[in-house]
Structure formats: C-alpha cells, structure tokens
Amino acid sequence: MAKNEATTAYQSNTKKQQLGRFKSTKFKENFAGYMFVAPMLIGTTVLIIIPIFIALAVSFTDWVFISGFQSADFVGLENFKTMVQDEPFIQSVVNNIWLILAVPLTMALSLVLAVVINKNVYFKGFFKVIYFMPYISSIVAIAIVFQLLFHPAYGPINEFLMSIGIDNPPKWLADSDWALVSVIIITVWTSIGFNLIIYLAGLQNIPMDLYEAADIDGASAWVKFKNITVPLLSPTTFFLLITGIIYSFKSFELIVVLTEGGPGYSTSVIVYYLYEQAFENLKSGYASAIAITLLGMLLVITAIQWIGQKKWVNY
Amino acid sequence: MNRLRRLNTKKVIITIIMFAIGLLFLMPFIWMLSASLKAETNVFSYPIEWIPSDWKWDNYSRVWFGEQPFILYYWNSIKVTVLTTLLSVTVSALAAYGFSKIHFKGRNALFLIVLATFLIPAQAILVPQFMMYRVLNLFDTHLGLILLNSFSVLGTFLLRQFFSSIQDDYIDAAKMDGASHFTIFYKVVVPMMIPAISTYAILRFIWTWNDYQGPLIFLRSDHLSTIQLAIERFSTSSGELYSLIMAGSVSAILPLIIIFIIGQKYVIEGIARGGVKG
Numbered sequence: 258m259a260k261n262e263a264t265t266a267y268q269s270n271t272k273k274q275q276l277g278r279f280k281s282t283k284f285k286e287n288f289a290g291y292m293f294v295a296p297m298l299i300g301t302t303v304l305i306i307i308p309i310f311i312a313l314a315v316s317f318t319d320w321v322f323i324s325g326f327q328s329a330d331f332v333g334l335e336n337f338k339t340m341v342q343d344e345p346f347i348q349s350v351v352n353n354i355w356l357i358l359a360v361p362l363t364m365a366l367s368l369v370l371a372v373v374i375n376k377n378v379y380f381k382g383f384f385k386v387i388y389f390m391p392y393i394s395s396i397v398a399i400a401i402v403f404q405l406l407f408h409p410a411y412g413p414i415n416e417f418l419m420s421i422g423i424d425n426p427p428k429w430l431a432d433s434d435w436a437l438v439s440v441i442i443i444t445v446w447t448s449i450g451f452n453l454i455i456y457l458a459g460l461q462n463i464p465m466d467l468y469e470a471a472d473i474d475g476a477s478a479w480v481k482f483k484n485i486t487v488p489l490l491s492p493t494t495f496f497l498l499i500t501g502i503i504y505s506f507k508s509f510e511l512i513v514v515l516t517e518g519g520p521g522y523s524t525s526v527i528v529y530y531l532y533e534q535a536f537e538n539l540k541s542g543y544a545s546a547i548a549i550t551l552l553g554m555l556l557v558i559t560a561i562q563w564i565g566q567k568k569w570v571n572y
Numbered sequence: 573m574n575r576l577r578r579l580n581t582k583k584v585i586i587t588i589i590m591f592a593i594g595l596l597f598l599m600p601f602i603w604m605l606s607a608s609l610k611a612e613t614n615v616f617s618y619p620i621e622w623i624p625s626d627w628k629w630d631n632y633s634r635v636w637f638g639e640q641p642f643i644l645y646y647w648n649s650i651k652v653t654v655l656t657t658l659l660s661v662t663v664s665a666l667a668a669y670g671f672s673k674i675h676f677k678g679r680n681a682l683f684l685i686v687l688a689t690f691l692i693p694a695q696a697i698l699v700p701q702f703m704m705y706r707v708l709n710l711f712d713t714h715l716g717l718i719l720l721n722s723f724s725v726l727g728t729f730l731l732r733q734f735f736s737s738i739q740d741d742y743i744d745a746a747k748m749d750g751a752s753h754f755t756i757f758y759k760v761v762v763p764m765m766i767p768a769i770s771t772y773a774i775l776r777f778i779w780t781w782n783d784y785q786g787p788l789i790f791l792r793s794d795h796l797s798t799i800q801l802a803i804e805r806f807s808t809s810s811g812e813l814y815s816l817i818m819a820g821s822v823s824a825i826l827p828l829i830i831i832f833i834i835g836q837k838y839v840i841e842g843i844a845r846g847g848v849k850g
Contacts, residue, residue, distance in 0.1 A: 289753040290676025297667035298682065300723030305689045308700035315699065322699075370593075378587040386836050387594040390601060393832045393839070395782040397800045398821035401807050402604045405814060411616035413603065420618070446597070451843065458844035507693045510784045514804055528695040535699050536789065548696035555691050 309552070316545040323539055336546035345522040346547065349530040352437055353506060356526065359441045359448075360501035364494065366445070367452035372486060374453070375460045385457070389450035396447075400514035403443050404430065433523035436516055440524050443511065448504075452497055459493035460486070491570045499562050506555060527551050608632070608818035615814045631819040635806075638816075642823070644795060645802040652717055652798060653780045659722040660776050661769060668731035669757050673743055683732075690725045698789055705790060712792045720786050721779070727772050733845060734768035735761065771842030774835045778828055799824050 316336055320329035340346050374384050391399065406414050407429035418426040427435040463486065471481050487494075509528045512518060518525030518533065525533075527547065535544035602622065607615045608631055610624040636642045670676070671683045701720075702711070710716030738761060746756045762769065784800040791797060797805075803824045807817045832839060 286674060287676040290670050290674040290679060293670030293674060293753065293757075294667045294682060296663045297686065297723055297728055300663065300719070301686055301689055301725070303704075304701065304720065304723060305692060305697060306685075308697035308704065309692055311700035311703070312697055370590075373586060373590060377583055378590050379583060380587065382836075384590060384594060385840055386833070387597055389832075389836075389840065390598065390829070393778050393782075393828055394601075394825045395784070395800055395803075395828070397782075397784050397804050398604070398825045399600070401803070401817060401821050402600050405607070405615075405818075406600060406603065408616070411618075413616070413618065413620050416616075416618035416620075446600075449597075454840055454843045503691065507695070509695055513788070514784065528693055531695055532698070535702075541699050544699055548693075548699070552692060552696055555693070559691060 312545040312548050315542055316549045318542045320542040321539055322535075322541045329542065332542070336543050337550070339543065340546060340550065345525060346527075346530055348522045349518075349525040349527050352522075352524060353526050355437055356441065356444065356505045356508065357502055359444045360498060360505055362441075363445045363448050363452055364497050364501065367449050367497075368456050368490070368494075370449070371453050371456035371460060372482065375457055385454065388453050391447040392450040394447075396510040397514050399443065399447060400511055403439070404515065407439055430516055431520065433520045436520060436524045440511065440515065443515070444505075444508065447511075448501070452501075455493060455497055456490065459490045463489045488571050495562075495566050495570045499559060502558060502562070503555060506551065527554075604818050605822055607815055608822045610815050612813065612815045615818075628815065631815050632823070635816050635819045635823065640802065640806060641795075642799075642802065642820075645797050645799045646823075648714070648796060649781060649799040652714055653777055655714075656718045656721045656780045657773055657776045659718060660724050660727055660780075661773050663722055664724055664727035664731050664772065665762065665765075665769060666757070667728045668735045669753075669761055671728070672732045672735040673738070673740070673756075673761070674753060686725055686728060690729075694785065702789065711790060712796065714796060716790055717786050717798075720790065721776075721783065724776065727776060730772055730775075730842060730845070731765075731768060734765055734771075738764060767838060768842075770835065771838040771845075774831060774839050775842055777831060778839075781828055 315329075317331055317333060318329040319332045319335070370388065374381055378384060406412050409415060409426075409428040409431045412429075414429070415426040427438075429435050429439045467485050467489075468481060471485060476484070506526075507528060508526060509532065512524055512526055512529045513532070516524040518529050522530075528551070531544050531547040531551065534540045534547060603620070606620075606622050606624060609627055609629065610621065610631075611626050611628050614621055614624065614626070667686075671679060671686075705711040705716050708716075710719065742760055742764075743756055746760055751759070782800065783798075784804065787798045787801040791801065803820050806820050810817055
C-alpha cells in the first residue's frame, strides 16, 4: 500500500514537474513569438491601423486642415451626402471602373505571351527580362516619356499614324475623350510583365502528362489551351484578377505625373480626387469620407470575388 | 543525333515574332535613351532618328552639373533607399520567422490582421499619417520617409512563404542543443535564406527608389528631395528642353535597370513565388 502511494505521489510529482516545464517552454515560445513579430505589428498599428480609425472619425467632421482640429464640427453623414452629388467624384468612380477593364485585358495578353514563351521560344530568360522592364522602371520617368510619345503635334506616335495615312490622329492626353484610353494603354504596358511572370510560374505547375494524354487523343493546340491550360491556371487567374483590381484602385502616381486628373476630370480616379481634396483644397473631413468609401468599395469587390471564385476556380 | 542538333524552324520563327513584339515593349526606353543624347532640335524629327546624328553627351553634364543639385538628389535617394531596404528586410525577416517557425498563441489571427491591411490603399490614410507626422516631428525628414516604407505586408508575406519551406527538423534539432529562437534565426535560418532575403531586398530597393508618392506628400524642403521628385519638378520647370528632361529620366532609371539585370533571377523568382507587386 505504502509503496503504491509513494509511487503514485512520485508519479504525480513528475507529472507536475513536466507540466511546469511544459508551461515554461510554452511561455518562452509565446514570448519569443511576440518579440519576433513585435516590430512589424507595432509599425503596422501605428502607421496603418490607427490612421484608418482616425480617417473614419474625421470622415464625420467638417474639418479643414489649415484651421486647427478644435474648430472641426461633427456633421454626421453630411460628407457622404455631398459625395453622391459631387460630379467630379462620380466621374472619378466611373474612370476607376474603366481602369478595371485594363485588368482582364492585361491578363489575356499576358496569358497568350506566357503560353508562347513557355514552350515555343529560344532565350526564354531574355524575354522575361524584356517584358519585365516597364514594371521595374519609375512611374515618373515612364509618365514623362509617354507625355512626349503621345505629344499631339510632334509626338512619334502621331507622326507614325499620320505617315500611314491617318490625317487626324487623336490628341491623346490632351483630348478628354482619349486621355483615359492613353492611361489604360500605359497601364497595360507597365503591368504585362508582372502578369506574365505569374502566369509562367503557374504554367510550371501543370503536369506534362495531361498534355501528352491529350496529344494521344489527337487534341489540337486550341483544344489543349481551352481544356487544360485555362482551367488549370484558374487559381492563378483568380489571384491576378483580385490583386489587379485592388491595384487599379491604387493607381495614383501615374495620374499625378501624367495628367493631374485632366483634361477636366477625364482621367481623375478616386485616389487622385481624394489627394486633391486633401492636399490642395485642404478639406480633410471630406477627403477622409472619400477614403472610407473607397475602402468600403474595395472590401465589397474583394468579398464578391472571393464568393464568386467557387463557381470558376479549380483547385 | 542529327535531329537533336537541327533547330526547330517553327520555334525560330516564333522567337523572331516574339522578339519583334518585345522590341515594341522596349521602344519607349530606346526612344528615351536616344532622345537624351540628341540635340534639342532633333528630338522630334521624323522618321525617328534612333541613332543620334550628332551625339550630345553634354546633355548629361548639363543636367548633372546644371542649376539643380542633382548629385544631392541622387545622394538623398541612395540614402533613403538603402536605409529603408535594410530596415524593411530586418523587420520583415523577423516577422516572417515568427509567423512561420514559432508556435505562439494568436499567431494566425495576428498574421491575418497584418495581411488584411494590404487592402487599405496608401492614399486612404494619407491625411491621418500627415497629421501624425506633423505631431511627431517626422514631417519633412528622411527618417519619416524611411519609416513609412519599412513595415511591408508584402515583404513579410513573401519571406514567410520562403521560410515556411524550411523543415521544422532543423529548428527542433537546434532547440535540442539549447539554442534560442534568436540564435536559430541568425545562425541557421538567415544563412539558409540568403537568396530569399536578397530577392526581397532587391524588390524593396526598386520600389523605394521609384517611390514618388511618399516624398511628394511627406517632404517639403528642396534639399531633401529624392531623384523621383526632382525629375518631376525638373520636367515641369524645364518646359521645352526635352533632351535634358530625357537625360534626367534616364539617370533616374539607370541604376534600377543595372540592379535588375544583375539580380533578375532573384527578382523574377521572388515575384513568381510570392506574387508580389509594389
């Protein structure tokens, strides 16, 4: 009996010790984890998370930046009501929707280029580098060059169009009907490289034997593309679509340098209009309301795509 | 044997076609370079004079040693870019290790919060950031600009992708030997992950060097300007001096092209692996 009790006591003792040791290693593990992620978390909290809550609070006020924050009044949803009747804002939203169209266009071109480069060319690495060059170049330099290339009177693009017999080529950036088209052309040009690289990576993951099996069945190149490549790349396509649309809402630098939203508001986008309201008209309250609306739109669009993916993405 | 050696005709033709399309892609760069070396009157001559008839190398010296202190702007860009890259790589690598190799409470929830901030467009928080920077005396300082780009969601995400591929056995073995996480981090993981870290470092370098929005909003003094800001101002103030504007633009992108060509394998692999975009 006594021996048994002693054994039990001993056993429970070691268990306690083990538990204690387990607890202390668990504590150490947690502590180490927090220390490692702390700089990132603190930076993100201070520079992103707190500001977004400040923006939310400011969006309900009529604060104007030059007067101190004390002079700001709570105005409820007034800023949001102004927004839906604000012509330039609505125009900016519409322009953003047009810019979204550049996303599938870029993706389609990139997919075709990727399929061709993947199998059918020599110097694959060289082509990757060429198509990628616009992506790594500064938007400022790109915008300045395209201002000259698109120059309505002496630009090489219009000189070329006139030399092949088009007498009245568009005035591109100077014409409010063509300015947005020009922006879309430049956007496609700069983003093909990124999409191409992602598609090439996606193509590496498609098992070769699927194509070999299709070859045995005598499938044509088009049938193989349609029935193997496209469906198996759908997760990549989904990824590019979702990030591409988010980025199309973030395109700011190109607009600032290239057009400043003009002529008129023909190339203004939400982020540009927000910037103009905040830093030129100094309407901090109104600009914050635009910021919150923009974030809401991005959340909704991302959620819709996330739900919609089940219908067409094969994992 | 013979068949192997013979070039595939179809492939050759497609390569040539793709080369032509690629040339179309490069055209704006070639045009920029060629315009930067021409006399002003020849910039818009048509048919395009791809190779300048009269080489104007002094366009570059006029930009670099003209009225604007270009060397100072360049130095500012180098300083901000190098420091941002160092800080950002350190912060992201630490966080990536924490989020992939340490099993701490609330890890997944915290990682999700960090990832979710990716949705927030930088422009949406400019006003509050601007206010904070004023209060904290970070406005119109290089330090402020460096901090702004140093906490990167994409960097953390990309490095976490790479770090996750390390077998836990390595880490457990080191732990058995009594090594702390910090020792494991810099003695085991960092040396193993040099290619991944270089990938992110190059990407961060490129993105920071090209950043225009940050300096535009958060710098005011001319002597703190980075090259992107300076080029933009130069192009608005120089009016019709297009050859000089092109020389300035070439100067602004040349360092990147060189870094990209040297590190292109890392850059392309990193982009493909993490699907990241600046």
